[in-house]
Amino acid sequence: MQPHLKRAFTILALIIIAFIFVRSLVVPESFGQYGWYRGDSVKEIRNLTVNYRGSASCGEENCHENIYTVWAKDRHKTVNCETCHGPAQKHVLDAREPLMPANDSRDYCGKCHFKRISRPEAFPQIDPGAHGEDLRCVYCHNPHKPWFD
Amino acid sequence: MRMISFDKILIVFLILTGILVFLPDVNASENSCVDCHKTLTPFIEEQKRFNQIRIQHLERNAECSLECHEDRVRQLATANFQQWAESVHALKGVTCEACHGGDPKQATKEKAHIDFKNITDPESPVYYTNVPKTCGKCHSQELDNFENSTHFRKLESLQLAPTCTTCHHPHTFTVLNPEDFRNSCGNCHSIYKKVAPYDIPLKAEDMLRKVNKLKFNIDNARQDIFWAKKNGTDVAQAEKYTDNALKTLGELAPMWHEFNLTHFEDVIDSANSEIKDAEDLVKSAPVPTETAAAPGVPGFIGITGLISLMAVFYILRKK
Numbered sequence: 001m002q003p004h005l006k007r008a009f010t011i012l013a014l015i016i017i018a019f020i021f022v023r024s025l026v027v028p029e030s031f032g033q034y035g036w037y038r039g040d041s042v043k044e045i046r047n048l049t050v051n052y053r054g055s056a057s058c059g060e061e062n063c064h065e066n067i068y069t070v071w072a073k074d075r076h077k078t079v080n081c082e083t084c085h086g087p088a089q090k091h092v093l094d095a096r097e098p099l100m101p102a103n104d105s106r107d108y109c110g111k112c113h114f115k116r117i118s119r120p121e122a123f124p125q126i127d128p129g130a131h132g133e134d135l136r137c138v139y140c141h142n143p144h145k146p147w148f149d
Numbered sequence: 150m151r152m153i154s155f156d157k158i159l160i161v162f163l164i165l166t167g168i169l170v171f172l173p174d175v176n177a178s179e180n181s182c183v184d185c186h187k188t189l190t191p192f193i194e195e196q197k198r199f200n201q202i203r204i205q206h207l208e209r210n211a212e213c214s215l216e217c218h219e220d221r222v223r224q225l226a227t228a229n230f231q232q233w234a235e236s237v238h239a240l241k242g243v244t245c246e247a248c249h250g251g252d253p254k255q256a257t258k259e260k261a262h263i264d265f266k267n268i269t270d271p272e273s274p275v276y277y278t279n280v281p282k283t284c285g286k287c288h289s290q291e292l293d294n295f296e297n298s299t300h301f302r303k304l305e306s307l308q309l310a311p312t313c314t315t316c317h318h319p320h321t322f323t324v325l326n327p328e329d330f331r332n333s334c335g336n337c338h339s340i341y342k343k344v345a346p347y348d349i350p351l352k353a354e355d356m357l358r359k360v361n362k363l364k365f366n367i368d369n370a371r372q373d374i375f376w377a378k379k380n381g382t383d384v385a386q387a388e389k390y391t392d393n394a395l396k397t398l399g400e401l402a403p404m405w406h407e408f409n410l411t412h413f414e415d416v417i418d419s420a421n422s423e424i425k426d427a428e429d430l431v432k433s434a435p436v437p438t439e440t441a442a443a444p445g446v447p448g449f450i451g452i453t454g455l456i457s458l459m460a461v462f463y464i465l466r467k468k
Contacts, residue, residue, distance in 0.1 A: 018459060025451040070328045096369060133340055139348050140339055142331045 051087035055080045058088070063095070071144045084108070084143065109137040232320035248275050248283055275319075278304055280312040290403040298408040327357045352410050359417050360401055366424045367394050370431075377431035390427035394420040 001009075033039025058081045059068030071077060082088050086100040106128070115125040124146075126132065132140070141147070233239055246253050250273070251265035266273035274283040281301065285292030295301050295313075303310035316325040316333070325333060330350040336342070338349040370391050374384045397420040404413060 018455075022452070022455055025455065066326070067328065070326070095365075135340060135347070138331075139351050140331060140335055142328055145328050145332075147332055 049089075051089050052082050053087075053089045053092045055082070057092050067144055074145045076143060076146055104136060104138045104143065106132075106134070106136050109141075109143075113137075229320045232318075236321050236323075238322055243287070247286075250274055277312055278308055280314055284313045291406045294403050294406040295408075298406065300408050327354045330354050349410070356410055356413055356417070359414070360398075363394070363398060363417055363420055363424070366421060367391060367398065370394075370424050370427045373428060373431045382431060384431060387427040387430040390423045390430075394423045394427075397423075 028038050028040065030039030030041075031037070034042065055068075055071075058064045059072070071081070084102045084104065086103070088099060090097045091099045110128060112123075113125055115127050119125055128134075137143075233245070244253065245251070249265065252261050252263065255261040255263075268275050270276060271278075273279065281292055281295055281304070285295075300310045304312060317323065330353050334350040334353065338345045338347055340347040370387070374387050374391065377387070378384050397416060401413070401416065404416065407413070
């Protein structure tokens with residue numbers, strides 16, 4: 001075999017050995033246990049803390065029944081409590097744990113309700129420059145029971 | 150010849166202006182009673198539907214009349230009795246004459262109706278501006294507070310302000326749901342009608358939320374006191390604080406009718422601070438929680454070691 005080929009094969013062999021060595025160090029043991037991913041990650045993800053609780057638990061147990069029934073009947077029923085009020089798991093488990101103040105900024109409402117050409121025309125949208133004098137929407141509109149004139 | 154044509158033009162012009170001035174308003178629903186009353190009148194579901202029909206009539210320039218809807222009006226009058234029959238007033242034996250006047254003990258209709266005045270008569274006890282005095286016959290605490298309010302002063306001077314029945318719908322006499330504040334109070338308190346501060350409905354709603362929070366805090370404090378007492382702590386002072394806060398809580402409902410949110414908030418805050426004092430007395434110091442050590446990053450040291458090892462080999466070979 002010619003010497004330049006010999007050198008090339010040696011380098012290739014070295015690279016392959018280095019790859020196998022590195023792989024044996026880097027790839028975690030549980031890789032491939034269930035599929036093309038780390039088996040332990042399933043356990044880790046399962047152990048992550050749950051922050052959200054879902055809207056139903058707000059209306060339960062005689063806590064926020066009034067506001068819940070108002071919301072559940074009205075047009076914002078597709079927007080869940082925690083969308084604006086933030087994650088509530090801790091508060092549900094211990095009522096003394098207070099919730100963060102709800103996000104009622106004008107821009108937050110605008111995520112859905114500022115005029116966009118791509119939105120269906122029937123969807124309630126406003127031109128933020130022409131409507132509401134740049135005030136927070138909640139001064140006039142009740143987010144639990146939005147009404148339109 | 151020239152003068153005459155000028156005169157003609159002038160006459161035609163004047164006639165046209167006259168027509169324009171006396172032309173009836175095209176849009177009848179504009180500035181009609183409905184503007185305010187679609188959300189201000191007492192509504193059961195049935196009446197709401199009725200009102201919707203009324204608005205549609207007005208938009209098409211058709212006046213609704215008693216001649217067309219006599220049976221409907223009669224039905225609504227019965228609805229008033231129905232609403233009263235299911236109300237707390239009926240339960241407590243407050244019958245029609247308590248508010249409307251008249252004497253139900255008389256044998257004949259004429260005699261029974263001697264003192265009775267129609268609701269549109271300014272002398273009637275249920276005339277708009279007389280309502281507070283009529284309700285105040287029984288609800289004196291609420292009336293005292295209401296008499297201190299801007300609403301009452303405006304009602305006296307302008308004859309234009311909410312009265313008791315604006316929020317407590319007549320015949321059912323329910324309490325207005327806070328979720329409707331922005332809709333109902335917003336008839337005046339809005340940025341478009343410059344008659345009153347626009348942020349009041351939201352503030353009022355926040356205030357009622359604060360009342361609920363106060364109730365919640367009092368409950369918690371009493372629970373804590375109960376357990377502290379079981380553990381042998383002296384809770385006399387803490388109990389005094391919660392009793393005071395409970396008393397304040399009881400006074401909040403009549404005080405609401407003052408419609409002075411700053412004062413209302415101050416009272417809630419002082420009750421809340423009393424609860425906090427009570428909690429401080431019975432609560433032990435919180436136990437500091439341990440923080441978990443950050444988990445190490447596996448594999449990182451192995452990779453860097455290997456790379457440096459390879460680098461050394463590479464340099465040696467080159468030499």
